[in-house]
Structure formats: C-alpha cells, structure tokens
Amino acid sequence: MSLAELIQQPFASVPELIRAAAAEHPEAIALIQDDERVTYRDLDGWMDRIAATLQRDGLRPKDVIAICAGTSPAYAAVYLGALRAGVTVAPLAPSATAESLATMIDDASAALLFVDEAMAEKLAGVRERIGAGWITLDGSNAGRALDDWLLPEGAGPEPVEIQPEWPFNIIYSSGTTGTPKGIVQPHQMRFGHVRRGATPLYGIGPGAVTLISTPLYSNTTLVPFFQTICLGGTALMMARFDARRYLELAERHRVTHTILVPVQYQRIMAVPDFDDFDLSSFRLKLSTSAPFPAELMRDVLARWPGGLIDVYGMTEGGGTMMLLAHEHPDKLHTVGQPSEGHDVRLIDDDGNEVGPGGMGEVVGHSPATMIGYHNQPEKTAETEWYSPEGKRFIRTGDVGRFDEDGFLVLMDRKKDMIISGGFNVYPSDIEAVLRDHPAIADVAVVGVASERWGETPVAFVVPAAGADARPADIMSWANERLGKTQRLAAVELVEELPRSAIGKVLKRELRDGYTGQPA
Numbered sequence: 340m341s342l343a344e345l346i347q348q349p350f351a352s353v354p355e356l357i358r359a360a361a362a363e364h365p366e367a368i369a370l371i372q373d374d375e376r377v378t379y380r381d382l383d384g385w386m387d388r389i390a391a392t393l394q395r396d397g398l399r400p401k402d403v404i405a406i407c408a409g410t411s412p413a414y415a416a417v418y419l420g421a422l423r424a425g426v427t428v429a430p431l432a433p434s435a436t437a438e439s440l441a442t443m444i445d446d447a448s449a450a451l452l453f454v455d456e457a458m459a460e461k462l463a464g465v466r467e468r469i470g471a472g473w474i475t476l477d478g479s480n481a482g483r484a485l486d487d488w489l490l491p492e493g494a495g496p497e498p499v500e501i502q503p504e505w506p507f508n509i510i511y512s513s514g515t516t517g518t519p520k521g522i523v524q525p526h527q528m529r530f531g532h533v534r535r536g537a538t539p540l541y542g543i544g545p546g547a548v549t550l551i552s553t554p555l556y557s558n559t560t561l562v563p564f565f566q567t568i569c570l571g572g573t574a575l576m577m578a579r580f581d582a583r584r585y586l587e588l589a590e591r592h593r594v595t596h597t598i599l600v601p602v603q604y605q606r607i608m609a610v611p612d613f614d615d616f617d618l619s620s621f622r623l624k625l626s627t628s629a630p631f632p633a634e635l636m637r638d639v640l641a642r643w644p645g646g647l648i649d650v651y652g653m654t655e656g657g658g659t660m661m662l663l664a665h666e667h668p669d670k671l672h673t674v675g676q677p678s679e680g681h682d683v684r685l686i687d688d689d690g691n692e693v694g695p696g697g698m699g700e701v702v703g704h705s706p707a708t709m710i711g712y713h714n715q716p717e718k719t720a721e722t723e724w725y726s727p728e729g730k731r732f733i734r735t736g737d738v739g740r741f742d743e744d745g746f747l748v749l750m751d752r753k754k755d756m757i758i759s760g761g762f763n764v765y766p767s768d769i770e771a772v773l774r775d776h777p778a779i780a781d782v783a784v785v786g787v788a789s790e791r792w793g794e795t796p797v798a799f800v801v802p803a804a805g806a807d808a809r810p811a812d813i814m815s816w817a818n819e820r821l822g823k824t825q826r827l828a829a830v831e832l833v834e835e836l837p838r839s840a841i842g843k844v845l846k847r848e849l850r851d852g853y854t855g856q857p858a
Contacts, residue, residue: 342571346537350530352501354423356569358383364545364571370412371592372576377412379571382419388489389420390496396472398450400425400499401506405449405471407431407440407458410555410578413476413485417453418555419568422507425499429509429521430556433458434840439519441465443511446521446714456481503527509713510558510654521713522654529565531707535678536566540648540663541596542622547572549596550589552580552603557841558654559628563598572596582606586616593620595645600842601631605781608638621645627652628841630749630767632774633671636664649674651747655722657733658683658703660747673746674739681705683747684732685739686724698740700753702732709733738765755846757786757794762824766846769796769827772820776813778806783836785850787828795828799849801835808832829855 342359345351360367361383370377377385393404404421406428408414421428429447431440440462444452452471454462459481462469473482507526511519536543543549549567551574553560567574575592577585585607588594599607604626607613624643627650639647646666651674652659660683662675677683685699686692693699702724708731711719724732738756739749750756750765757764766784773782781801786794798817802808810830818826831853837845 350503360571385416386420387495390424391494404451405429406453408455427506441468523710545571550594552577598625602842656708701735704732759792778808797829
C-alpha cells in the first residue's frame with residue numbers, strides 16, 4: 340500500500356509509514372544533523388536492525404526502553420526502531436535531576452537505557468538504582484556501544500502487527516511540581532498527529548524540510564518530527580538551539596516548516612540582521628507550549644514569510660485549539676478555535692458546563708488522547724471529566740472563555756490564579772499591561788503570601804537592553820493602569836526568567852525563591 344493510501348486508512352503505524360516512504364523515495368534524505376545525513380533506505384534498515392536486536396534481547400511488544408541523551412540521528416533511529424518491534428519508548432529529559440531520572444526509569448520498568456557520555460556521567464551516582472542495561476549512543480565507554488550491541492547490517496525483526504491502542508511512548512511531565520507523571524500515549528494518538536500533518540493546512544510531504552530545534556524528549560518536538568518523517572519529508576535537527584545558527588540553517592537548507600516556543604521566536608526576531616536572511620522558502624511556522632505575546636506574533640507575521648499557527652493543547656491530548664494567526668490577525672489575544680474533530684468545552688468548579696460567554700476550566704475530547712498516567716490510576720481519574728452524554732474529556736487546569744466568534748481566550752492556569760482579598764486575579768492580565776512598558780523585555784507575575792490579602796501579585800521583570808528599569812517606577816506606572824485588586828505589591832528585577840527546556844516559565848521557582856515581604 341502506498342504512503343498516500345496508508346494515510347487514508349483508519350490506522351497505520353509510524354513504522355509502516357516510514358517503510359512506505361522508504362520504498363517510494365529510498366534516496367531521499369530523512370534526517371540531517373550537522374554533516375550527518377541519513378536516507379530513508381538507511382533509516383529503514385537501521386530501524387530493522389534495532390528492532391531485531393531488541394527482540395534478540397528478549398523484549399516483546401509493550402515492553403519499555405528509556406532514552407536519555409542529546410538530539411542525534413542515533414537517538415531518532417533507536418526511538419523508531421523500538422516502535423517497529425512494538426516496544427514502548429520513554430524519552431527522558433536530560434535536564435531532570437539524576438534522582439528524578441532514576442525514579443522515572445524505575446517507574447517505566449525500562450529494560451534498557453540508551454544514553455550518551457554526558458548523561459552517563461550525570462547518572463553515575465544513581466547507577467546502582469537503575470536496573471536497566473546501558474547502551475551508549477555516542478560510542479563512549481559508559482556502557483555497551485550502540486554499534487557493538489546491534490546485530491549486523493541486513494538483520495530484520497520478526498514482524499509485529501502494531502495495534503492502535505498499544506502504548507507508543509511514555510512522556511514524563513517536567514516534575515517541577517512534584518513527582519513526574521508518565522503520560523502514556525497510544526499509537527492511534529500519534530497517527531492522528533501524522534494525519535494532521537498531511538492536510539493542506541500543514542502541507543507536509545516529500546520535499547518538506549522541518550527545522551527542529553527543541554529536544555526530542557518533548558512532545559512539542561515529537562509531533563512535527565513524526566509528521567515529517569512519516570510523510571517523506573526531511574527532519575533537520577539542531578542539537579542545541581542558537582538563534583543565529585537557526586537562521587543560517589533555515590536559509591541554507593531552504594526550510595519549509597518549523598516549530599518553536601515563543602521565547603525562541605523572541606530571540607530569533609531580536610537577531611540584529613534578521614531581515615538579511617532569506618526565509619522565503621517557509622510555508623508554515625508553528626508555536627506551542629507557552630503563551631505567545633500578541634506583539635511578538637505581529638512582528639513574526641510582518642517580517643517572516645509563511646503562515647503562523649499557535650497550537651494550544653496538552654501532552655495528555657484531549658482538545659487542541661489552533662490559531663491561524665495569518666488568517667486572523669485580529670484574534671492574536673486568543674488561542675484560536677478547536678481543531679477539526681476536537682470538542683472543547685468549559686466547566687465550573689462543580690463540573691457543570693458554563694453558559695455562553697462564561698468563564699471556566701478548559702476541557703477537551705478528541706481521538707488524540709492519552710491512555711492515562713503510567714501506574715497512577717488516581718491521577719488519571721483526577722484529570723478526566725465526563726460529559727452528560729458520557730464522552731471522556733481531559734481537564735487542562737487552564738481557565739478561559741470563548742468570545743462571540745468561538746475563539747478561546749485563556750486567562751491563566753488555575754494553580755497560578757491569585758486569590759487576593761477574595762477576588763480572582765489573573766497574572767496574564769497583569770503581564771499584558773507590563774509588556775507595554777518600554778523598559779521591560781520579559782515579565783512573569785506570581786502570587787505570594789500576604790497577611791493582609793491572603794495572596795498578592797509580585798512581578799519579576801527582565802529589563803530591556805540599555806533601559807533604566809527602576810522597580811518603584813515600574814510598579815507605580817503599572818498600578819496606575821491596573822484595577823484595584825490587580826495592583827502589584829512588589830517588582831523584582833531578574834536577569835532572566837527560569838524556564839524549562841521548551842520555554843515554559845517555571846513560576847513555582849519564582850514563588851519559592853521570593854524572600855520579600857509584600858504588604
């Protein structure tokens with residue numbers, strides 16, 4: 340069956356799709372990183388060897404391997420090869436602590452751990468806690484080298500008929516609010532992502548070049564990666580993000596698609612000679628994982644060719660919202676409308692749907708939904724909401740409202756909402772005002788304990804380059820423009836905001852590290 344025919348089926352697995360792409364375009368380039376290029380023929384063969392070797396070692400469908408390493412073609416091949424054997428992959432964040440990583444590996448019951456030298460050194464102190472065998476992707480001596488572990492070229496696995504409901508991967512949450520949860524995504528969910536990439540809106544296929552600069556353990560990365568690699572395009576991978584390097588690669592390789600988090604867009608647009616780069620090959624740019632400031636979005640639309648889509652959703656799946664910014668420049672303060680086939684609603688604290696124009700927690704239903712949290716049925720139940728007609732929705736923890744045109748306006752995460760003097764205060768509203776101040780380059784607002792109000796807003800401000808940023812002046816300026824319950828109790832200047840590897844501001848770190856005494 341051809342690749343085009345497979346995409347139209349109710350279900351096709353990622354390994355099937357790559358096999359079809361390799362049969363149709365064997366010499367096309369599937370992966371590029373620095374000077375390394377991997378054709379579809381070579382990738383398909385590499386996947387076969389990895390799958391066969393896993394079977395040789397006794398792994399069966401739905402067993403688990405873990406990968407904790409920097410981005411590389413070998414990383415991608417191991418991930419894909421494991422899928423061909425029906426094995427579930429747990430891609431782990433190298434930025435997590437060694438203790439946390441050991442906990443995740445144990446929770447996943449991973450039979451093998453694939454690492455590089457840097458991660459092997461980081462995990463050395465907890466190695467005795469890790470029961471998995473170690474394979475090194477970069478040939479270092481911290482474990483058995485990948486090339487030594489693999490069966491010879493030409494080896495092939497016993498065929499595995501992958502089922503749509505089987506676990507595809509276990510993606511662990513960042514762990515900034517306690518023990519990370521393993522989000523189990525099924526093969527059917529990933530196929531849904533790939534089919535979206537094949538739509539005219541995305542237009543991914545042979546000839547597409549997707550520049551990927553976020554880590555391979557992140558769902559932000561994995562969605563466009565699998566879309567590209569399953570539809571015959573080229574995945575151009577950066578081991579580490581650098582704004583100027585990104586622009587150089589985009590120009591040299593005539594990049595057509597990309598996904599970036601807002602802070603990356605901010606850094607790219609700030610490159611002094613941005614306008615000198617030829618970016619005319621771009622067809623579509625995506626953003627996700629964090630709020631995208633409207634002014635920054637306008638700058639991208641004005642100076643960077645191609646469409647721009649801001650995607651709002653969760654690794655857990657459920658409902659996805661999409662803002663086609665190039666088609667709706669008057670809606671940049673929203674996260675768009677539900678994707679095709681996605682049902683997104685709002686509920687109140689008692690679990691009842693809110694009426695038109697009302698505000699509530701965002702919940703979503705779609706075929707692209709997680710199986711649940713690994714080994715945590717209680718946590719899974721907490722994140723589910725069932726509609727009166729019995730449909731399973733995933734709770735986002737975000738508060739929002741639909742405008743008169745059906746576009747979703749987000750307020751904040753429920754856990755970040757500040758309750759000051761009995762009033763709900765949304766940090767995003769305060770941040771939007773502060774971003775208009777000429778001395779502010781970046782800002783985050785959190786609620787801190789207050790004897791008088793219970794909680795009160797504090798702003799953490801990154802000053803603009805060369806600006807004379809004075810906390811008292813900024814606070815006075817902002818409080819003149821804010822409502823009475825929104826007024827800032829303090830402004831703290833910081834060199835940068837703490838962020839996760841995919842650009843999310845770690846507000847918990849700001850709250851925990853605050854030592855001031857607001858009124």
